[in-house]
Amino acid sequence: MTRRALIGVFGGTFDPVHIGHVQSARELKQLLQLDELRLLPCHRPPHRATPGVSSEDRLAMVGLAIADEPGLLVDGRELKRDAISYTVDTLSELRGELGEQPALCLIMGTDAFANLTQWHRWQALLTMAHIIVMARPDSSVPTSGELAKLIAERRVSSPSQLSDQPAGSILLVSLTAYPVSATSIRRSLAKGDSVESLLAPAVLNYIEQHRLYR
Ligand code: ATP
16 A cells, blocks of 8 residues: 655745754655655734745745755745635645645644634644644643643644544644744844854845845
């Protein structure tokens, strides 16, 4: 019997994409044994202000950051929908293209997961994908309420269980921590401070050439 394909779906504003994103994506691909991991820049975020840097620039930077990373792909589909970028719509499109068999693994930090019940049609997400929750500093997995109940019902303990079903499970993971955020990088760039160690050289080059985050 052939093993079910596992596709990672890692969305974000990526404003800009930084080493925390890329190293975590690399580690997730290995840990979850993903066949591919797609990074999807969000075009019009539902729960935060639209970034000042265009979606096209953010997409280009993600492409540059992962150009040499086997199995990591950039997926610009959210830019093609001139509407609020709801994850449920993205997953539904991916299902339409990839079919019912592959397991989709929707990746998010504990910060994002804590607000999951505010996401558009959030209950439909687990019908289309597994949810992989990465531990992040300053936030933790809910221990009471609707989401705690959901974890109790859906949690699997090992990445190997993700290929049992195409969707529906929750896996909690702890990765190597890279204490960096796009917010702090934007602030440093605006002040003219060095961010060299936090961005891929090609991304830094792109930012300088296009005079972004001044
Ligand atoms: P901002 O500071 O603008 O909020 P961010 O650095 O948190 O940005 P996002 O694009 O909002 O980046 O995040 C996309 C996804 O990447 C989220 O699921 C978030 O939890 C995760 N993420 C962000 N920073 C890191 C990091 N340093 N290590 C691992 N994952 C991260």
